Amino acid sequence: MIRVLIVDDDKLARKGLISIMPWSEHGMTVAGEAANGAKALEFLDQHTVDLMFVDISMPVMSGIELIQAARIKYPTLRSVMLTFHEDFETVQSAYRLGVLDYISKVRLELEDDQQILKRIRLKLADEFPQHISVTGATTTLSIQHDSVEDEQWRKLEHDWHSLYWLYNEAIFQHLCTQTIAMNRSVRRLEALFMRVISQVEIAAKLDTGFWSEIDDIRSAVEWIRRYRMLIYTQVTKSTDLSKTMICMLKAVQFIREHTADTLHAENVAEHVNMSRSYFCQCFKKLTGTTFNDYLRQERIRAAERLLSETNRPVTWIAHAVGYGDAKYFSQIFYEQTRLLPTEFRAQRHREI
Numbered sequence: 001m002i003r004v005l006i007v008d009d010d011k012l013a014r015k016g017l018i019s020i021m022p023w024s025e026h027g028m029t030v031a032g033e034a035a036n037g038a039k040a041l042e043f044l045d046q047h048t049v050d051l052m053f054v055d056i057s058m059p060v061m062s063g064i065e066l067i068q069a070a071r072i073k074y075p076t077l078r079s080v081m082l083t084f085h086e087d088f089e090t091v092q093s094a095y096r097l098g099v100l101d102y103i104s105k106v107r108l109e110l111e112d113d114q115q116i117l118k119r120i121r122l123k124l125a126d127e128f129p130q131h132i133s134v135t136g137a138t139t140t141l142s143i144q145h146d147s148v149e150d151e152q153w154r155k156l157e158h159d160w161h162s163l164y165w166l167y168n169e170a171i172f173q174h175l176c177t178q179t180i181a182m183n184r185s186v187r188r189l190e191a192l193f194m195r196v197i198s199q200v201e202i203a204a205k206l207d208t209g210f211w212s213e214i215d216d217i218r219s220a221v222e223w224i225r226r227y228r229m230l231i232y233t234q235v236t237k238s239t240d241l242s243k244t245m246i247c248m249l250k251a252v253q254f255i256r257e258h259t260a261d262t263l264h265a266e267n268v269a270e271h272v273n274m275s276r277s278y279f280c281q282c283f284k285k286l287t288g289t290t291f292n293d294y295l296r297q298e299r300i301r302a303a304e305r306l307l308s309e310t311n312r313p314v315t316w317i318a319h320a321v322g323y324g325d326a327k328y329f330s331q332i333f334y335e336q337t338r339l340l341p342t343e344f345r346a347q348r349h350r351e352i
Contacts, residue, residue, distance in 0.1 A: 037061025
């Protein structure tokens with residue numbers, strides 16, 4: 001069983017959470033409760049706990065301070081945040097500390113208790129697919145994936161967390177389309193995007209403070225779209241080449257701006273002050289593709305725009321995206337799109 005500690009200074013809130021949640025149905029048991037962070041740490045010293053439900057606003061020691069202290073002493077302990085005030089900075093700070101999820105007390109009555117625990121259980125299973133190990137004790141988890149939809153959602157979450165979408169417009173557009181089609185709750189999508197944003201800002205050492213109201217799935221997707229644009233705006237202004245993510249984002253910008261030029265990996269590596277070999281290694285790791293493949297994809301994307309928006313001949317477009325040989329360009333274009341440039345243009349004109 002997953003052993004749970006409830007930490008909240010409001011006794012009624014603690015008792016209510018303990019009584020209403022279907023803990024046992026999700027392989028969980030409430031091991032204890034505490035009225036503040038200091039009491040919680042005392043409990044952790046004497047009992048094995050796998051998961052804490054922590055109120056953020058408490059006297060003596062805040063929820064954030066408790067999570068910080070507990071993660072140092074018990075690295076495998078995971079937490080879920082309880083909050084009345086859905087303040088973006090507070091929630092984001094909690095995600096940076098590895099919080100699995102957050103539960104709004106205001107919206108708790110509107111949410112499905114089964115879905116809340118199921119969501120948390122699956123996140124635990126992602127982190128500990130075989131078992132949970134706490135202070136030497138092992139509890140085997142038996143996680144049954146409930147449906148194909150759950151597997152699809154987990155795949156979608158993984159793809160967002162890969163961060164390839166930051167660098168690749170095609171991947172980003174595909175993920176946005178998938179996310180809208182999945183039609184999950186706004187609450188769930190909001191939590192996913194906040195975790196992803198925390199992941200980006202930790203890696204890039206940025207603090208955009210970006211937040212806006214999310215009313216539905218489409219506004220959530222539009223929010224992450226605007227966030228992505230903001231990241232590139234900040235990266236453009238940044239002169240810090242000590243962060244690998246910043247360097248790779250600058251590299252992507254440089255490639256897009258020079259698709260018409262003869263471009264080699266060493267040119268881009270020099271732009272971000274890296275050796276060619278180290279640049280290629282980092283580029284593949286962060287973008288999910290090699291430099292040459294990425295350059296080819298960007299050139300074909302640029303060609304698609306020109307074919308759609310202009311009536312210029314194919315030879316002119318080939319030169320405009322860095323290919324001196326129109327025949328070779330047509331071959332590469334076909335490999336990428338399964339259409340010849342003339343076929344692509346005709347198809348787009350029919351769609352219009």
